[in-house]
Amino acid sequence: MPFDLDPHWLWLIAAIVLAIAEIVLPGFFLIWLAAAAAITGAIAFFFALSVPLQALVFAIAALAAVYAGRRYMKVYPAESPDPMLNDRTARLIGEIVTVVEPIGEGHGRVRVGDGVWNASGPEAPSGTTVRVVGAQGNTLIVGPL
CATH class of the missing domain: 2.40.50.140 (Nucleic acid-binding proteins)
Structure with a gap:
């Protein structure tokens, strides 16, 4: 592993990087991938998983997080208090x-x-x-x- 880090630390670092990327490039999408990386990091911390299995956990967590995010956005759409803000x-x-x-x-x-x-x-x-x-x-x- 790079820098001799345990895999769970790499997943947690990836989660932080994705969360920062969401702040820098807002689109309300990367935050769900950051959540999936954090979940993968937590699971990798508690269970000794192989790298392919960690990738599978990340893929499943990413799909679940994006699905949950889409459902959340349908229930609570982002509305501006000023509807003509950009017009x-x-x-x-x-x-x-x-x-x-x-x-x-x-x-x-x-x-x-x-x-x-x-x-x-x-x-x-x-x-x-x-x-x-x-x-x-x-x-x-x-x-x-």
Whole structure:
């Protein structure tokens, strides 16, 4: 064995590495494999198993852990308290913004916070205050107040 470690220590180290990988590369999948490696390490600690048998225990534990994880996620889905967290344009609907480049022929630019966004809507000169009524891609659709 590498570094002259007992097999159960290698499984436990693998569990820690997989758990850290889950933190670095979140996807809510590696944590189940980390659990399977920890289970395999615990079983290898208590019972003298050959390496192929340890691999079989890991495979069975991994299947069981992933199955349990999928069932858990169906019962308790990961929901954000903010359903529009990653939809910036949808979050702006209803906001009052200021036209910074006149909206002419349906297109112009508006100031939102400290940024400037493309906008479409009825004609409006610079300085006009308008309300965001919708979004199409990264263009805000504005209307009069």
